[in-house]
Amino acid sequence: MSSTTEGQAIHARPDISYGEYLALDALLSAQKPLSPEHDELLFIVIHQASELWLKLSIHELAGARRHIAADDLGPAFKMIARVSRIQTQLIQSWDVLATLTPSEYNDIRPYLGQSSGFQSHQYRTLEFLMGAKDAAMMKVHEDTPAYPALTEALAAPSLYDECVRLLARRGFAIPGGQIERDWREPHKASPEVEAAWMQVYRDPERYWDLYELAEKLVDLEFRFQQWRFAHLKTVERIIGFKGGTGGSSGATYLARALAGSFFPELFAVRTNL
Numbered sequence: 001m002s003s004t005t006e007g008q009a010i011h012a013r014p015d016i017s018y019g020e021y022l023a024l025d026a027l028l029s030a031q032k033p034l035s036p037e038h039d040e041l042l043f044i045v046i047h048q049a050s051e052l053w054l055k056l057s058i059h060e061l062a063g064a065r066r067h068i069a070a071d072d073l074g075p076a077f078k079m080i081a082r083v084s085r086i087q088t089q090l091i092q093s094w095d096v097l098a099t100l101t102p103s104e105y106n107d108i109r110p111y112l113g114q115s116s117g118f119q120s121h122q123y124r125t126l127e128f129l130m131g132a133k134d135a136a137m138m139k140v141h142e143d144t145p146a147y148p149a150l151t152e153a154l155a156a157p158s159l160y161d162e163c164v165r166l167l168a169r170r171g172f173a174i175p176g177g178q179i180e181r182d183w184r185e186p187h188k189a190s191p192e193v194e195a196a197w198m199q200v201y202r203d204p205e206r207y208w209d210l211y212e213l214a215e216k217l218v219d220l221e222f223r224f225q226q227w228r229f230a231h232l233k234t235v236e237r238i239i240g241f242k243g244g245t246g247g248s249s250g251a252t253y254l255a256r257a258l259a260g261s262f263f264p265e266l267f268a269v270r271t272n273l
Contacts (some may be wrong), residue, residue, distance in 0.1 A: 006172045008207055034111040039104045046097045047117065052150050054122040057083045061129050068162045071169065073209050080216040087223035092232040098237055105115055105238050120148035124153075130224070131158035133186040157183050160263050163213060164193055170210065172196035187264075194265040194272075214266055221262050228258055 019025065030048065033040040064079040065135040115124070121141055127134075133154060141147050157165070161183060168174035174191050197214060204211040241251050261267055 035108055037107045039100055040108050040111070040231060042097070042098070042100060043105075043108055046093050049089065050090060050093055051120065051122055053251060054120070054126055057086050058122060058125055058129060061126070063131070065157070065159045065162050068159070068166055068213075069157075071166065073213055075162050077212060077216055080220055082220050084216075084223050085221075087227050090227050091223070091230050093155075094227075094234040098234045099236055102238055102240075120149055128153040128156075129159055130220075131160045131187050133158070133184060135184055154184050158187065160187055160217070163217065163263075166191075166213075167193065167196045167210070170207075172199065189264040189268065194268050197265050197269045200273065217263050218266050219228055221266075224262070225258060228254060232258065 006176040031041060031044045033044060056155050060079040060083045064083075067073065067076040067079070067222070075224055105140045109166060119140055121144065123139065125146075127137075128150070135154060138150060138154065141150050164187070168179050172195075173192055174196060175190065176192060178190055195256075198206040200210045200214060232251055235254060239251075
C-alpha cells in the first residue's frame with residue numbers, strides 16, 4: 001500500500017522501514033543520562049557519535065591496509081581519503097562540545113565516575129592501526145570484552161608497515177628489519193625508508209601511485225593531529241589543566257600525544273627535499 005505526497009510515493013508498509021534499517025529504536029534509546037542536568041545529553045551524544053565515526057574509520061583503514069598488502073592501491077586511496085573526511089567531522093564535534101561551560105561540566109562530572117575517553121577501545125584500535133603501538137596501553141583494557149581484538153590489532157602490521165613493505169616489493173632498498181619484525185613495537189624512523197620516499201618525491205611522475213599514497217597518508221596524519229589538537233583545546237577550555245576522569249592526566253596527556261608522528265619519514269622528506 002502506498003500514497004502519493006507532492007508527486008512522491010510514500011510506502012505506508014514497506015518491506016523494511018527507515019527506522020528498522022538503521023535500528024533507530026536501539027540507537028535513540030542508547031542515551032541514558034545519569035544526572036538531572038540538561039547538558040548531559042550533549043555530552044553523551046557527542047561521544048557516542050564519535051564512537052560511530054571511529055568504527056567507520058577502523059573499517060576503512062583496515063580495508064585500505066588489505067588493499068595495500070595486495071598491491072591494489074586505487075581502492076586504498078579512496079578509503080584513506082574517506083577517513084580524512086571523517087576526521088573533519090570529528091574535529092567539528094569538538095566545536096559543539098566546546099559550548100559546554102566549565103560550570104555546566106562540573107555539574108555533570110560527579111556522575112561520570114571513573115569513565116574516561118582514555119578507555120575507548122576503538123580509539124586505541126585506530127591508533128594501533130595507524131602505527132602508534134604501545135603495549136602499556138593494553139592494561140587499561142584488561143578484563144574487557146575488547147581485549148582479544150585489541151591484542152590482535154597490536155600484533156598486526158599497521159597501515160604504514162604495509163606501505164613500507166610495499167616500497168620493498170617495488171624494489172626500494174628497505175632493511176629486512178622493516179619488512180618482518182615484532183609488529184607490537186612501533187615503527188622507528190629509518191634512513192632507508194626516508195631515502196625511498198625521497199626517491200618517490202624527487203620523481204613523482206615515475207612513482208605516481210606511491211607519490212599519491214604518500215600524500216594520502218600525510219593528509220590523514222594532518223587531520224588526525226588537528227583532531228587531537230581540537231580535543232586538547234576543548235579540554236583546556238572546559239577543565240583547564242586538571243586531571244581527567246578515570247585517572248588520566250587530561251590536557252597534559254593530550255599535549256604529549258601531539259608530539260609524535262605516525263609516518264615520520266614522510267615529514268622528514270619535506271625538510272630534506
